[in-house]
Amino acid sequence: MHSKRKNKSLTHVAVIAATACLLAACSSKPETADIQKDLAEVYACPIIELSDVKKVDGADVGGKLYDVAFTHTVSIKGGKEAAAKLFAEWSFLLSQVKPAQLEYEHIEDEVARRNSALRYNSGVVTGETKDDPAVKAAFERVQQMRSRMVAIMPCENMEVVTRLHSMRGTAEEAVNSGQQQIPVPIAIKISGSGRMGKAESGWHFTGMPNLTMVEIVSSEPMTYPSFKPLIAPPQAPTAAELDPPPAKLAAVDATPSDAASAPVPQGPSFDCAKATTQIEKMICADPKLAQADAATVALYKTALAASVNPDGFKQGQTNWRKNVRDACADAACLSRAYQERQRELK
Structure with missing residues (x-):
């Protein structure tokens, strides 16, 4: 009887162990x-x-x-x-x-x-x-x-x-x-x-x-x-809306020929008046870098429009800006960074 109880106990322990x-x-x-x-x-x-x-x-x-x-x-x-x-x-x-x-x-x-x-x-x-x-x-x-x-x-x-x-x-x-x-x-x-x-x-x-x-x-x-478009496409500004008012032009001190030949400033993708970092100031001070910045951002926007993962694509651009562009110490480095990024975006 004692042996049977012992065997039953061992069997019970084995079942518990197997379950565990x-x-x-x-x-x-x-x-x-x-x-x-x-x-x-x-x-x-x-x-x-x-x-x-x-x-x-x-x-x-x-x-x-x-x-x-x-x-x-x-x-x-x-x-x-x-x-x-x-x-x-x-x-x-x-x-x-x-x-x-x-x-x-x-x-x-x-x-x-x-x-x-x-x-x-x-x-x-x-x-x-x-x-x-x-x-x-x-x-x-x-x-x-x-x-x-x-x-x-x-x-x-x-x-x-x-x-x-x-x-x-x-x-x-x-x-x-x-x-x-x-x-x-x-x-x-x-x-x-x-x-x-x-x-x-x-x-x-x-x-x-x-x-x-x-x-x-x-x-x-x-x-x-x-499917139909979600909303109607916006109307682009008309030529009349885009041209400066004649009355305002007449008030300018410059002669008409000077006003007509006044160059439209070519700048980077950001407002140089609000530039705070050394990199941004370096870009604003160099017309070639400013143009490279504008061209790079234009390519980025086009590539972003075709991306199926816009959030990830935006993060990639942010990472490039922080870890590559902003890591430069001179204009030559910035120029190379923009050239390489443009090749990646094309």
Whole structure:
């Protein structure tokens, strides 16, 4: 009887130990559930769905490390209707935002030219270019488009963005074919591999796994939705609005020929009157550097208009300005920095 109680007690202890080991992730190798848990973080996005995760191979490499190979599928939530709406509107916005950005820059330049002419030819005090109604309307149009792009495609992880780009490209090719009924990309089959390490919380990838697209899965053909501009494009200032008033020009001390030949100042992208740092003052003091700054910012704005990740692109420009441009100690360094940045932006 005593022996039976002892065996029963040992069995109970073994069950408790096994349960504790299971809860503590004592598995000797990663399983599909471990892979799926980490992939869920990789594909974290409200419009994406992860499914069909399957471990297909693995090998122990020692030191609580394990190499795994796996497959999985990434789909658009909501099926073909949601996918068609997403890709159609996304492509439409991409086709609109760059022209809108260029239109905004054109209006901004025209208003700045008008203000400069008024200040330097007529002595008229003007407001900030950005406060001009036409400039504000053009800027608002661009911002509304960008906000809408973020709303329909709220994914921040680059892996997700890359996969969605592939699907959108396939959809766009189909749309450009001119057919009325078009297959809708709804999912991507992906194969992957990576190294997982064992921790107290279980098995986790030690780095970003290698992921390769195997196949884009499309639904049966359907009609893609169409979209209209969010708001009407702003009207550029007329020639009459841009030309300084004749009465003001007559009040200038200079002769008409002097006024007509007065050069419009060529400056950097910022207001030299508000320059505070040594770098900004150096740029303002050198016409070539001022022109290089203006050209670089113009290229940046054009590239930003075409970017699908404007926040990341803006951060990249900020990092370049702080860590490259502002690290220069002389004009030669600044000139090289601008030249290299322009090559990157083209």
